[in-house]
Amino acid sequence: MQIISCTKKFHIEDKTAVAIGKFDGIHLGHQKLLSHILDKKDKGMKAAIFTFDPSPAVFFSNISKKQAGAKVFDDKRNDEHKMMISQLLTKEEKRRKFEELGIDILVEFPMDEETAHISPEDCVRNILHDQMNAAYIAAGDDLSYGYKGKGDFALLNKLAPELGYRTHAIKKLQMFGRNISSSFIKEEIQKAEMERAAELLGEKYYVGGLVEHGKRLGRTIGFPTVNILPPDEKCLPPFGVYFSEVRIEGQKYHGMTNIGVRPTVSDNNRVSVETFIYDFDGDLYGKYLEIALLTFHRKEQRFSGVDALKAQMDHDLEAGRNFFSRD
Structure with missing residues (x-):
């Protein structure tokens, strides 16, 4: 598996089927999403992951804590911060898991102040199209990207005919009456409900x-x-x-x-x-x-x-x- 990390300057020559997400835990919902890009390998595309490092949630949570200052960041907010930045899979575990699943290319795009201010359209045109060479893009139906998270699937679909890629929005999976999510799984782990966490993760x-x-x-x-x-x-x-x-x-x-x-x-x-x-x-x-x-x-x-x-x-x-x- 090719790993592109710690750089914003890269170009992938092969056509790619791109999955966008945080992929913390690679739970059942993530696995459903990944199956769609892995299927495209039979059509000559490289299965590629686009994710931010650190994730936007971690990046902005760290900024909030720094701005608030230790004196006003009370125990409750500290606990919330710890939950926000905790990871179901560390970077090394995630890399091993992607390789095991058959992913060809992993892009860990640096998340910083400059990245946070990229417009949604520039994300699609400059990164997904020009750099990732995306021919197929899949993500959760609640996808957000670009400055203040204003990018969505409507914009992806709007630009698709011009830029020549196809899209697929993946609906959330549900279990135990809730959407499967990393935060839900973390809640179960923090309660030592390891069997329930395993059901949500699929492993x-x-x-x-x-x-x-x-x-x-x-x-x-x-x-x-x-x-x-x-x-x-x-x-x-x-x-x-x-x-x-x-x-x-x-x-x-x-x-x-x-x-x-x-x-x-x-x-x-x-x-x-x-x-x-x-x-x-x-x-x-x-x-x-x-x-x-x-x-x-x-x-x-x-x-x-x-x-x-x-x-x-x-x-x-x-x-x-x-x-x-x-x-």
Whole structure:
């Protein structure tokens, strides 16, 4: 997959089928949209994604916080800001997912003050037509783009005959009585409703990353673990223990994952995703893993010491074996 990032100056020679969106999470609605551009590969077009980096929502949320200032940005607004900038998929996870799906070209167009002031018509003419070489454009039916988000599908359709592309507006999918959206999925994750989040996503929610070196305390008490340090923007569920699916180089294993700051054995408040892998023995340091969170087991808690922690982990591991035996 070709990635065009950190530049506004590019030109794609091949005709493209372009999907426009934020694609945070690549949920069922996104997958429906992507299927339309992937189908065009059979007609000689390159399947291309156009997205902004950072997303407009994150960009303008950061500006609002900066303008408001720390003194007047209260706890409620801080929570709203954190929700706004949190991501279901990090940039690296998103890139891996697009490549896995068969996307040919990913454009991560820089979002800044200059970009925010591009007129809607210039977005279509200069970027989608001239630079992206779009022959087909698909997006959600609530599409907005250009200065103050004034661009819409009506403008796309108006310019289509002149510029020689076709359009397709994708209607929102619904589930549980609501439109499927990234914000809806984030709400479910923040409530530790991992099964419901998986239904909305069309796959299990996961945290991907390279295995980091830790204190290796788990190995000394009989519970060797692998540790991933997620970036601050990664949307995480409440701190606690989750039963998980661990993906290692195409293989899947059962796991038990603690998300949190490990209050019994650490005082640095660094959030980690620490996983015990059932029936696995091997060195994974530096390797890329995906930890899919299947179900919530219990909240993270501080124990009186390592012995009490070990006793609880024995209980958790047995509960996990019972959980996985039901598969």
